[in-house]
Amino acid sequence: MGRNSDAKQRIIDSAAELFHSRSYANVGVQEICEKANVKKGSFYHFFPSKRDLTLAVIDHIWLYYNREGPVAKAFGKDVPPLKRIERFFLGSCEFQAQLQKEKGKVCGCHFGNLASEISSQDEVIRKKLDEIFSAQADVIENTLVEAVAVGDLREIDTKAAANAILAFMQGIILMAKTRNDARLMRKMAKAGIDMIYQSG
Amino acid sequence: MGRNSDAKQRIIDSAAELFHSRSYANVGVQEICEKANVKKGSFYHFFPSKRDLTLAVIDHIWLYYNREGPVAKAFGKDVPPLKRIERFFLGSCEFQAQLQKEKGKVCGCHFGNLASEISSQDEVIRKKLDEIFSAQADVIENTLVEAVAVGDLREIDTKAAANAILAFMQGIILMAKTRNDARLMRKMAKAGIDMIYQSG
Numbered sequence: 001m002g003r004n005s006d007a008k009q010r011i012i013d014s015a016a017e018l019f020h021s022r023s024y025a026n027v028g029v030q031e032i033c034e035k036a037n038v039k040k041g042s043f044y045h046f047f048p049s050k051r052d053l054t055l056a057v058i059d060h061i062w063l064y065y066n067r068e069g070p071v072a073k074a075f076g077k078d079v080p081p082l083k084r085i086e087r088f089f090l091g092s093c094e095f096q097a098q099l100q101k102e103k104g105k106v107c108g109c110h111f112g113n114l115a116s117e118i119s120s121q122d123e124v125i126r127k128k129l130d131e132i133f134s135a136q137a138d139v140i141e142n143t144l145v146e147a148v149a150v151g152d153l154r155e156i157d158t159k160a161a162a163n164a165i166l167a168f169m170q171g172i173i174l175m176a177k178t179r180n181d182a183r184l185m186r187k188m189a190k191a192g193i194d195m196i197y198q199s200g
Numbered sequence: 201m202g203r204n205s206d207a208k209q210r211i212i213d214s215a216a217e218l219f220h221s222r223s224y225a226n227v228g229v230q231e232i233c234e235k236a237n238v239k240k241g242s243f244y245h246f247f248p249s250k251r252d253l254t255l256a257v258i259d260h261i262w263l264y265y266n267r268e269g270p271v272a273k274a275f276g277k278d279v280p281p282l283k284r285i286e287r288f289f290l291g292s293c294e295f296q297a298q299l300q301k302e303k304g305k306v307c308g309c310h311f312g313n314l315a316s317e318i319s320s321q322d323e324v325i326r327k328k329l330d331e332i333f334s335a336q337a338d339v340i341e342n343t344l345v346e347a348v349a350v351g352d353l354r355e356i357d358t359k360a361a362a363n364a365i366l367a368f369m370q371g372i373i374l375m376a377k378t379r380n381d382a383r384l385m386r387k388m389a390k391a392g393i394d395m396i397y398q399s400g
């Protein structure tokens with residue numbers, strides 16, 4: 001059982017890494033099995049299809065983001081609400097810069113990449129990613145609501161603003177990926193944060 | 201020659217449509233040839249590789265965007281500069297809504313999709329898309345400079361702000377694609393425009 005669980009996690013980790021470095025369509029089951037060092041039979045024992053694997057990859061990354069990734073670190077209540085949103089941006093910039101160092105290129109957001117590539121092709125994966133983005137937007141919205149409550153932000157449509165902030169984050173990551181320069185994110189994030197603060 | 205030029209354009213149009221509806225990797229040369237009604241030999245006569253075709257597709261769409269698409273319509277000097285940026289957002293929302301009507305799903309931005317999928321895999325295409333985004337950002341930056349000059353916007357880092365606005369646009373298109381609802385764009389665009397105006 002131990003070995004089996006290991007194999008399953010190795011498949012998930014390998015797929016997450018390969019999808020992120022290249023793309024969903026560009027990575028086949030064969031290559032994932034080779035990287036994970038498992039046989040194809042094992043793969044299909046755990047995951048009837050590449051789609052099933054992808055859903056597991058998304059869950060796994062979301063858990064990571066919330067336990068130790070940029071989301072977890074940003075939204076701790078040790079600083080005022082708007083500072084947390086600033087920290088979310090700066091933490092994500094750092095996260096992308098670190099990944100660029102490790103991989104030699106900017107690979108973008110795991111979720112954003114999959115959403116862009118697959119949303120128009122697979123309804124099940126699209127809905128899953130939509131749920132993830134909604135959960136992210138909820139965290140941001142709660143933070144904005146708190147900012148309004150303590151008087152750090154004027155009364156705004158916090159739901160629309162939260163979605164806009166998340167969209168902005170996805171956009172700057174995509175721009176950094178296209179420029180292949182994670183440092184670009186920090187400049188754009190700064191411009192975006194200034195706009196949010198000025199609107200407060 | 202007439203027939204040949206037609207064939208070349210049909211290949212470009214077919215590839216643009218197929219890439220946009222699905223993805224780059226998911227569409228093969230064979231399918232593009234079938235849709236364009238040309239033989240494979242013809243294809244390779246015009247385009248030595250799928251990459252060469254993709255560069256031509258990007259040029260073609262960029263020309264369309266600037267001649268009659270949302271960019272052309274937005275940046276006419278008949279309204280004050282910040283109004284043009286608002287028109288850029290609202291025009292793009294309408295453009296995506298129209299495409300959703302025609303295709304039955306939100307397919308996102310031609311450039312954003314390709315940038316997200318291919319930037320980490322093909323340096324030539326990445327650089328081409330980076331040039332397109334830079335050209336778009338230049339148009340926005342010139343508009344912001346004009347807004348500062350006429351006193352509609354305080355002195356800001358117009359280059360960073362232009363990149364941030366473009367990133368925001370890409371982000372809201374991606375969110376709309378993931379939600380499969382182009383109407384979502386309008387709400388987010390409104391929230392973003394409010395932030396820009398408030399910072400003015």
